[in-house]
Amino acid sequence: xxxxxxxxxxxxxxxxxxxxxxxxxxxxxxxxxxxxxxxxxxxxxxxxxxxxxxxxxxxxxxxxxxxxxxxxxxxxxxxxxxxxxxxxxxxxxxxxxxxxxxxxxxxxxxxxxxxxxxxxxxxxxxxxxxxxxxxxxxxxxxxxxxxxxxxxx
Numbered sequence: 375x376x377x378x379x380x381x382x383x384x385x386x387x388x389x390x391x392x393x394x395x396x397x398x399x400x401x402x403x404x405x406x407x408x409x410x411x412x413x414x415x416x417x418x419x420x421x422x423x424x425x426x427x428x429x430x431x432x433x434x435x436x437x438x439x440x441x442x443x444x445x446x447x448x449x450x451x452x453x454x455x456x457x458x459x460x461x462x463x464x465x466x467x468x469x470x471x472x473x474x475x476x477x478x479x480x481x482x483x484x485x486x487x488x489x490x491x492x493x494x495x496x497x498x499x500x501x502x503x504x505x506x507x508x509x510x511x512x513x514x515x516x517x518x519x520x521x522x523x524x525x526x527x
Contacts, residue, residue, distance in 0.1 A: 396525075398520050399517045399520030402513050402516045402517035402520060403517035410506075410510045413507050413510055417503045424482070424499075428454070428483055429481065429482060429494065430452040430480075431452065431480065431481070432451060432452035432479045432493070433451055433452070433478060434448045434449070434450055436449045436475055437474075438463055443467075445468055446467050446468060447467040448464045448479075449463050450463075450464065450479060454485065455485070460488045464493055464498060466497060479493045479495075480493070
């Protein structure tokens with residue numbers, strides 16, 4: 375009786391292990407929704423930063439080695455429009471280093487929180503958003519494929 379009820383509840387998916395495909399597809403779908411939400415928030419954050427940001431000329435003071443990995447994060451110094459000297463470490467790192475000591479860069483910062491500045495460039499602004507968008511696409515497609523396979527058998 376229980377098996378019959380399960381087949382009705384899932385439209386006969388319990389046969390041939392299709393229920394497993396359906397469940398895995400649901401998990402990938404949930405992951406895609408979570409990734410899409412994170413992608414939206416990073417995109418929104420970057421758009422808000424670009425809309426309200428002030429720009430300043432900065433200088434790369436040093437390259438900080440990223441601990442256990444082999445990436446290098448630039449340490450940048452700049453002066454705000456109000457004359458405040460600010461030094462920050464970029465939130466991302468590369469290997470090989472994207473900058474050299476002494477390089478001049480354009481810095482984006484919010485006047486209310488200049489210590490949360492970012493180097494103006496594709497990598498610092500959009501790479502995280504693009505990675506999340508790519509992962510969202512992959513997980514969404516896997517979810518759809520698995521659910522189609524589960525339904526069609």
